[in-house]
Amino acid sequence: PQISHMLARVPSLMMWDDHDIFDGWGSHKKWFQGSMVAKGMFACAREAFCLMQLGTSADGRPDGLSDALPATEPDRLPDMVLDRSGKSLAWKVDFPGMTVIAPDLRSERTPEVIMGDHGWRDIAPALESIPEGNRILLMSSVPVIGPRLSLVEFFLHMMPSAQKYEDDLRDQWQSRWHRREWCRFLELLERIANDHDHEITIVSGEIHVATRGTFETIGKTIHQLVASGISHTAPPKAFARALGLLAWIGDHPLPERPTKLKPLPDRKGVYCAARNYLTLTRKDKNWGAKWHLEGIGWTPDLKV
Template sequence: MLHLRQVDERGVTLAATLVRHVGRKPPVLEADGTQVDPVRLGGAAGATMWRYDFRLPADPAASYQIDGREYRVNTRWGGDLNVAYTSCNGQEHGDLDRPEASRNAMWRQLAERNDRAPLHLLLQGGDQIYADEVTEAHPISRDWPDIDTRPQPASALAELREALRRAFFLRYAFQSAQAGYAAVAARVPSLSMWDDHDICDGWGSLPEDILDSDVGRTLFDVARESFLMFQMGCAPDEQPPVATGSGHLSWRVDAPGVSFVAPDLRSTRRPERVMDDATWRDVTDAITGAPTGHLFLLSSVPALGPRLSIVERLMGLTRRMEKYEDDLRDQWQSRTHRAEWQRFLRLILDRHERPETPVTVLSGEIHLATRGTMDAASGPLHQLVASGISHPAPPTAFARGLGTLARFGEAPLKGHPIRLRALPGRPGIYCAQRNYLMLTRRDGAWAAAWALEKTGLTPELAL
């Protein structure tokens, strides 16, 4: 699995990770005529993860070799670019029991697209795994989130940590080796941000006594270790090279003419906030300090969405709907987060309206494809939603119902109304098909198109 570290017109700095059974010596990697030995990141379940750090020049024939196989990598970032964005790679229950052929159909399509026109980057916007079932690995977490929140004995917590570590490791390793995904991950450098299912459903929006319980903190710690190893290519105690601060996992990567920023909307989330002060400071610095050029902002939860205050008021009328409260709290548009939402929108709007610094927001999470715009003096600020690449599409009726809600409109910033819109060439605001997003730069101009499972690639949308 390839992870992007740094890029410039001369080439790219990469990390490749590899899982091997304990006792099986890891192979040597060769890149640009140099042999690279691995470093150990960690392990569980009788296996070890190794990492190779190396650099490839900006060469159309750039590649690395390992285990007797050659992997071509598109390393020329100075001109035209091909970038893919995905999210929601799984489902809540029985994810790994599904046949690979149907589960990974869109990954195989993306791998074939990469064979025809090699990608420079894979952006993964959240829910790369659905870890909901890992809590079944130990008795004291089995009923999550309906758990005993009282302090647990140290011995029980040690057992829980090892059981969760094994469960996370196996889920990541098994999923990462599946056909389709594996073909992309080995050839296309990735940048990833997590969302709730990479930890557990609704992490951060659940009641604080659950989040801060011994079981809750152990679950979060192990999920973070696993994310760092499998999605960032780092040791559990290592600061990611692309990180913008500590205590959270936000990152920024700059490339010729373009920057990519991903705020961490989970590590410091609580029912009454999305990010703590330190995360806000580092995210603000990352966005305002990015060099001139197009900025793609990964917001794992859509930043431009339908008005939810009506839904929240209706749900408050009956206790039967309380189980969905955390789902609404997850959204930027929740009444609870409105001040933070306005702050977030103002931050990206100020960047968007500066000369030669357009912003495009990339989001997932909702298991539908859609897009939105916010009016700005410099032209519309676009949000592109692609979700999910392997999560089953919801019923068409759900998409229609959400589309009806979206017609109410929203304007959290005065003079900058938000409008949700249909994909190019498609009816309806929301598209209920599995999907991923393609971003292309041609002669300096960016465009986007959605790859839809049933109807193929949409017409391009100029950004």
């Protein structure tokens, strides 16, 4: 009820993820993803996202009268949606001094691909067209900076009883199945940050814990801020420690441009297993971030 109260009064910008469809959508076996049941669930989830978050019907017509409108009726997806065909629901919104952009990591997802042809076609021009001087807040439904997963995937592949967890790992940018695409995305962000002189902050969630990270490009530091779903139960502390061990091993996909996960301000572990939410503050061109941790309180401000 409290969240409903807030959402009814506070404007929001949202991007869907797997749990809006079902757990691990796009990372399961192709025979399952291609089944009529899975396709039906995807269609229903897409319709709900379009209606509740984009204010339009699933085929891009906001009044819900798609059957009554002629087939040649112009696309009515909101202007913020990048792909006018609706194959990808990625969007971008410009505000004074900042731009919020959210790639769609689900509409075209397969076990081998995170963003499909439509997503990749539109994301670079969208980033390149951001007004000069705007800070970029990039929403990635799964963290762009994360722990090394290739070792875990290797061991799970050798253990048949644990292979049921493979789709959870394959869901991440850091999966060995997506390494080339992950590098491509990092290189794109690096180019936009340096060649177009934008400060970039990645905001993410999905993993049910709080953490942060940095991507040291040749020129600028890109910060990543991760918060869990505000209503999601906190995971066991052992889960956070296990993730922290993977983060300690490290993973640097681009030579001489390290990605690194770091503890929240005044915290020891890289991951904090407490229910939490993230706030960003802005004063002129100075930005800060802080997390509220359930049972702990506010972290100190982090300059980003």
